Amino acid sequence: MSQLASNEESLFTGKFKKAKPKIKLWHKLLFLSPVFIIVLIYKGNDWHKKDQLANKGKDTFAIITNISNAGIRDPFEIENVAFEFRTGDSIYTGYTQAETNNHYAFANNGLPLFVGDKYKVRYVSDNPAIYEIDLKEPDPQTLIFYFNKTADVLRKLDLFKNCKDTERSIACFVQNVFLKYSYDGLATILFHDEYMAENISHNAIAFKRFLEKKEVKELMKKCSE
Numbered sequence: 001m002s003q004l005a006s007n008e009e010s011l012f013t014g015k016f017k018k019a020k021p022k023i024k025l026w027h028k029l030l031f032l033s034p035v036f037i038i039v040l041i042y043k044g045n046d047w048h049k050k051d052q053l054a055n056k057g058k059d060t061f062a063i064i065t066n067i068s069n070a071g072i073r074d075p076f077e078i079e080n081v082a083f084e085f086r087t088g089d090s091i092y093t094g095y096t097q098a099e100t101n102n103h104y105a106f107a108n109n110g111l112p113l114f115v116g117d118k119y120k121v122r123y124v125s126d127n128p129a130i131y132e133i134d135l136k137e138p139d140p141q142t143l144i145f146y147f148n149k150t151a152d153v154l155r156k157l158d159l160f161k162n163c164k165d166t167e168r169s170i171a172c173f174v175q176n177v178f179l180k181y182s183y184d185g186l187a188t189i190l191f192h193d194e195y196m197a198e199n200i201s202h203n204a205i206a207f208k209r210f211l212e213k214k215e216v217k218e219l220m221k222k223c224s225e
Contacts, residue, residue, distance in 0.1 A: 053122050053123075053131075056127075057122040057124060058124075059121070060086070060123070061139045062084060062085035062094060062118065063084055063085070064081060064114065064117045065084050065093075065115060066115065067098070067105045067115060068105075069100050069102075078097045079095040079096060080098060080105065081097065081098045083095075083119070083133060085121050085128075087123065092131070094121065094133060098135065106199075107135040107136065108135040109183035110183055110184055110187035111146055112190065112191075113135070114145075118138060118139040118141060119133055119137055119139070119142070120133070120138075120139070121133040146186055146190075147175070147178070149190060150189050153190060153192060154173065154174070154189065155170065157192070160220075162224075168223075169224050172223035173219060173220060174189075176223065177216075180215065184202075185210075187201070187202040188202050188207055189210075192207040
């Protein structure tokens with residue numbers, strides 16, 4: 001009798017353990033399918049874009065028109081650099097993402113980006129809405145602009161103040177640094193006083209180590225003669 005009462009009590013108090021429902025594999029796949037579809041659409045568009053640029057792409061230079069720490073069109077988007085490029089009689093606007101700190105947005109070559117800079121862009125000839133800007137490849141005019149900015153830094157640092165011809169020595173050093181160290185060398189000088197927290201690659205510590213290199217000392221000596 002007591003056993004029967006116990007079973008009845010369990011029945012009404014809900015003490016029986018409920019069996020967990022088993023989710024079949026096809027149910028799981030059905031649940032995940034929207035995710036797969038989104039991934040496939042994204043990857044499909046990316047493959048199509050790369051294929052079009054590879055087979056129908058043309059190169060020109062785009063001019064940077066706007067730079068922001070947040071999104072250009074929307075504060076919550078990731079594309080924070082706007083640019084324009086011309087094809088035929090038409091001007092197209094494009095957008096891309098660049099790394100930023102509290103002071104600058106950075107090109108992929110380590111240099112700071114400025115409005116007015118020009119970088120190579122590839123677009124599809126019959127559909128310029130498909131494009132890809134290369135923030136490693138500035139045009140010659142932009143490169144000269146960076147040469148001049150690097151020279152300005154060297155003037156302020158007075159590294160060649162005792163030379164017979166300071167301007168010639170500075171120009172010589174900038175050109176030779178670029179030939180030996182490419183954009184990385186220019187960025188090291190441009191960010192000579194930057195904190196490491198703001199720029200992990202190019203900062204005051206990196207600049208000090210740069211000047212201590214045997215090759216750099218030889219370049220300075222060569223350009224000081």
